[in-house]
Amino acid sequence: MDIAAGLSLLSQASGIVKDLREIDKGFDAAALKARMADLYVTLADVKIALSDARETIHDRDRQIKDLEEKIVALTSGELCPICNGGRLKAISVHAHPHLGAAGVQEKTLQCESCTHREMRIHDPEGRLRGKK
Numbered sequence: 001m002d003i004a005a006g007l008s009l010l011s012q013a014s015g016i017v018k019d020l021r022e023i024d025k026g027f028d029a030a031a032l033k034a035r036m037a038d039l040y041v042t043l044a045d046v047k048i049a050l051s052d053a054r055e056t057i058h059d060r061d062r063q064i065k066d067l068e069e070k071i072v073a074l075t076s077g078e079l080c081p082i083c084n085g086g087r088l089k090a091i092s093v094h095a096h097p098h099l100g101a102a103g104v105q106e107k108t109l110q111c112e113s114c115t116h117r118e119m120r121i122h123d124p125e126g127r128l129r130g131k132k
């Protein structure tokens with residue numbers, strides 16, 4: 001269930017309360033009991049709907065956080081695997097010694113914080129994956 005279902009149930013519960021007020025005027029014990037039972041069931045469903053909605057919001061918050069971290073990684077370089085503090089920045093890009101003719105490049109990344117350096121194969125045209 002979602003928030004819309006919860007709100008719809010809540011409006012249903014309000015309708016039952018209105019009915020209960022009407023019954024109170026004429027006082028019919030059996031009708032009162034039946035409507036009270038309906039009210040409890042509806043309120044229990046509202047509780048489930050709101051609890052589901054809370055979980056959905058929690059999941060969305062986690063997804064947003066993951067996406068924010070990915071955006072930071074994509075726009076400022078990935079986190080260094082050695083010091084876990086600095087970001088890896090490309091310091092050189094050149095044609096790969098063997099696959100350069102096919103458009104494959106070799107990229108050297110260096111951490112901003114420590115001395116860690118690593119080579120990456122960069123394949124902008126996707127030749128290594130067999131595309132084109």
Ligand SMILES: [Zn+2]
Nearest residue numbers: 080083111114
């Ligand atoms: Zn580092």
